[in-house]
Amino acid sequence: MGTRSPDKLPPLSRRARVLLLAAAGLIAVLLVRPHLVDAYVNWLWFGEVGVRSVWVTVVLTQVAIFVAVALVVGGTVFPALMLAYRSRPVFVPAARPTTRSRRTGPR
Numbered sequence: 001m002g003t004r005s006p007d008k009l010p011p012l013s014r015r016a017r018v019l020l021l022a023a024a025g026l027i028a029v030l031l032v033r034p035h036l037v038d039a040y041v042n043w044l045w046f047g048e049v050g051v052r053s054v055w056v057t058v059v060l061t062q063v064a065i066f067v068a069v070a071l072v073v074g075g076t077v078f079p080a081l082m083l084a085y086r087s088r089p090v091f092v093p094a095a096r097p098t099t100r101s102r103r104t105g106p107r
Helices: 014-048 052-086
Strands: none
Touching (some): 014 052
């Protein structure tokens, strides 16, 4: 067994990086494409029946609600995280840390 520290991972080869990026791009396209097609079809249909402004109003309202909720949630979670970070216990390791599993002798 190696003694490599767990925080250092071996570097990825160029081929592996390219394959990971291609896979991530494919997944992104597969997730986003149906929504874009749906929006485009709705854009065309509402324009054909002459009420495209209704569709634009609905979409803008949904975007505004998303932004408002994101700001409220972010404004709640961020201070909570900062408070938790500032009030965390300070960990000072002992000179020679020993855990129960590493101790030798009777229990």
